[in-house]
Amino acid sequence: MSNSKLKSGKAAKGTLTMIAMSIMIVTSILSMRGLPSEAKFGIQSIFYYLFAAVVFLLPFSLVCAELASTYSKPGGLYRWVAEAFGPRWGWTAMFLEWQTVVIWFPTVLMFGAASLAYIFWPDSFDSWLASNKVYTLVIALVIYWGVTLNSLRGQAQANRLSTLGGLCGTIIPGAILIVLGVVYVCMGKQIDLAQVPFFPDFFNLETVVLAASIFLFYAGMEIQAVHINDMQNPARDFPRAVFLAIAVIVVVYAAGTLIIGLVIPAKDINLLQSLLVAYKALWASFGLSWMGNVIALLIMVGVVGQVSALVTGPSTGLMAVAQSGYLPRSMQTLNKNGVNKPILLIEGVFVTVLCLILIVLPTVESAYQIMSQMATIIYLIMVLMIYGAFLRLRRTEPGKSRGFKVPFGNAGKWIVTVVGVAGALFPLLLSYLPPSQINTGSPVVYVGILLAGVAVFVALPLVVYAFRKPSWRNPDARFYPFDWQIEDRKPWEVSKWSAGYEPTQQQVADAEQQAITNHATQKHM
Helix, strand or coil, X not given: CCCCCCCCCCCCCCCECHHHHHHHHHHHHCCCCCHHHHHCCCCHHHHHHHHHHHHHHHHHHHHHHHHHHXXXXXXXXXXXXXXXXXXXXXXXXXXXXXXXHHHHHHHHHHHHHXXXXXXXXXXXXXXXXXXXXXXXXXHHHHHHHHHHHHHCCCHHHHHHHHHHHHHHHHHHHHHHHHHHHHHHHHCCCCCCHHHCCCCCCCCCHHHCHHHHHHHHHCCCHHHHHHHHHHECCHHHHHHHHHHHHHHHHHHHHHHHHHHHHHHCCHHHCCCCCHHHHHXXXXXXXXXXXXXXHHHHHHHHHHHHHHHHHHHCHHHHHHHHHHHCCCCCHHHCCCCXXXXXXXXXXHHHHHHHHHHHHHHCCCCHHHHHHHHHHHHHHHHHHHHHHHHHHHHHHHHHCCCCCCCCCCCCHHHHHHHHHHHHHHHXXXXXXXXXXXXXXXXXXXXXXXXXXXXXXXXXXXXXXXHHHHCCCHHHCCCCCCCCCCXXXXXXXXXCXXXXXXXXXXXXXXXXXXXXXXXXXXXXXXXXX
């Protein structure tokens, strides 16, 4: 995930061009942090990037675009899933997206601690410090809670930090890495493509586990798809924007990955440190090894910016859940700076507990890997729920006006769904296997942590929903009702609305009042 995964201001209809949408998709997805994990695959990484783009990013982009252009009222994926399956599962999907971000925090914080270590000299000390669990834990928590305290001062403060981090920690280092790599090759260095086959050995699944993290690299389309209604001709321009964005993302990811593999042998690649080592090696070839430490400082600033960009982001989606009555009133309050302090503190507790996994795993690298895999699993479960919502809403609301529709009619719907679901299930199941390339300790402990962690994260929203109280619904909080509430039907029943029908303001107001009444008597779907 990158530092751009924040909601943007709403643009006017027709003001978002195809190029602008492509840029938004690229900046929301592209990130340098995960390149070392794919550099272990050498030239095979290009296959994985292309494979994940075709079977995951492309179909998921099309589905999210249809849902976002059809169900454009506030709530995002909470509304999409709740329209199809009711608020219990809509809240669960929203919670899983939130927890994907929460689980992602320890991985980027560990990377930030490693970057800070590489600001110092000599190199042997840098490597030892970056591998030290106590150092990593302390720095990770200091960064996170420092950014959280800054974010409590208001979104403007958080945005300043995230903007600085995005420029210094992603854009500038990314451009420098590619330029240095090109110059390095022009100096006579070459990649030996013959030693590594382009196609992986899928019969040896333990060797391809690390590739599953690529699917998390492509996370975020459910956020940017909400802007599709701002395009003049979304049916024509959005697919073009997606294809252009995919091409840029794959090229940058592949180039950066190969450059790391160029200067560091696959057996020596460390998931946290190798990006920093690659910079040092590249600069050293020009007699400027000290510039590697400068880049490490920039990347460290970028990590702070990424955390700042995302630390307040989940509260926006959770507020939609809260306003519809499924979170306590205490979690619906904003401080004087307009920030939801209770959600940020709860989020901080989750992050702190997850960081403590460092204590029970053999190395910092293994903790980084297990957090990445857990985030991938949680995210892909949410993705499968969105595909389910897409299919059900096509059946229950066939006449609903859709600003964008997955092309090629019914055949297109099924092709996109089958490919997308298979593309999500494969890395989800693969993520439970310990990778052969790194030491993750006991396979039983590794798999046990993943199974227990995923079970807890899926169960938590269901438990909260089961113990909901009528008092949680604030009658003064305005939440646009779901279509099935307005139409007074069950979510799984087929709509009787004719094509293009839009409810009147009075129907909406009546449905909103009925939802408040139902909440008071615990009548929920």
